[in-house]
């Protein structure tokens with residue numbers, strides 16, 4: 001199952017800088033492990049924003065929820081999920 005996910009990162013300005021750096025480093029490692037596994041095949045920075053567009057390829061809504069809620073930056077994010085279906089005009093389908 002494919003999902004388009006938008007993540008808007010909203011880290012509070014008063015968060016301790018060491019906690020911020022450590023959380024961002026854990027986020028990168030968590031994300032890269034999922035990218036290597038194939039579950040997070042695309043991640044793109046949205047130009048001019050501390051946000052990304054990502055594609056997830058997972059087995060279920062529950063699996064996506066588990067992945068997203070496990071993001072180290074999850075407490076500091078607004079997340080919007082869009083389920084994707086095959087387009088009838090897609091030449092690859």
Ligand SMILES: O=C(O)CC1=CCC(=O)O1
Nearest residue numbers: 009027028031050051052
């Ligand atoms: O910087 C972001 O867009 C948030 C994020 C998600 C995965 C990652 O490494 O950073």
